[in-house]
Amino acid sequence: EAGVAQSPRYKIIEKRQSVAFWCNPISGHATLYWYQQILGQGPKLLIQFQNNGVVDDSQLPKDRFSAERLKGVDSTLKIQPAKLEDSAVYLCASMRTANTEAFFGQGTRLTVV
Amino acid sequence: AQSVSQHNHHVILSEAASLELGCNYSYGGTVNLFWYVQYPGQHLQLLLKYFSGDPLVKGIKGFEAEFIKSKFSFNLRKPSVQWSDTAEYFCAVNADNAGNMLTFGGGTRLMVKP
Numbered sequence: 001e002a003g004v005a006q007s008p009r010y011k012i013i014e015k016r017q018s019v020a021f022w023c024n025p026i027s028g029h030a031t032l033y034w035y036q037q038i039l040g041q042g043p044k045l046l047i048q049f050q051n052n053g054v055v056d057d058s059q060l061p062k063d064r065f066s067a068e069r070l071k072g073v074d075s076t077l078k079i080q081p082a083k084l085e086d087s088a089v090y091l092c093a094s095m096r097t098a099n100t101e102a103f104f105g106q107g108t109r110l111t112v113v
Numbered sequence: 114a115q116s117v118s119q120h121n122h123h124v125i126l127s128e129a130a131s132l133e134l135g136c137n138y139s140y141g142g143t144v145n146l147f148w149y150v151q152y153p154g155q156h157l158q159l160l161l162k163y164f165s166g167d168p169l170v171k172g173i174k175g176f177e178a179e180f181i182k183s184k185f186s187f188n189l190r191k192p193s194v195q196w197s198d199t200a201e202y203f204c205a206v207n208a209d210n211a212g213n214m215l216t217f218g219g220g221t222r223l224m225v226k227p
Contacts, residue, residue, distance in 0.1 A: 035217075042119075043157075043203070056212060091156075098207075098213050101147065104156045107156060
């Protein structure tokens with residue numbers, strides 16, 4: 001089966017600019033996660049969707065980050081405006097149901113200058 | 114809230130040495146446990162998983178992990194590492210009543226010298 005697709009792979013923007021990331025999960029996977037992975041650290045959960053509803057967004061900086069998963073399939077994560085500390089790899093993962101494994105995309109490496 | 118701790122941030126071993134990476138989690142309920150690996154330039158891949166049953170689970174490439182409920186631990190082991198095991202290893206936990214939230218530890222960077 002096809003894996004989790006993410007785009008773009010790399011993005012360089014200036015601080016205060018906006019950026020959007022896209023994720024296409026594995027077909028039929030109800031749960032979708034967005035993680036932020038800063039260099040040298042483990043992935044930090046930003047937001048979790050179950051179909052098109054938000055399950056947890058407690059660690060999402062809502063003043064600048066937003067995410068949506070329309071129709072319960074693809075998802076976009078947006079940062080507006082970006083800060084230097086947002087430089088990280090943004091990972092998307094999907095899971096079919098509870099008690100199964102999560103599959104990860106290649107990630108988008110964001111550099112804010 | 115659930116959390117995961119990985120004790121070793123960097124590990125350097127010679128080929129054929131034995132490996133043990135520590136992982137502890139803080140959650141009192143029923144958990145699913147995972148080890149993921151990230152090879153240089155690649156995405157996170159599942160190494161092994163524990164949902165229930167035999168607490169000693171075997172994964173790909175000769176890795177295994179033991180779930181010790183009383184110690185809240187899920188340590189990763191391999192009897193003899195190879196240069197190709199050079200990667201970053203992440204422990205993750207998914208708790209039964211935490212809405213399927215998947216929480217990761219900080220990772221351990223393993224370097225195997227040929």
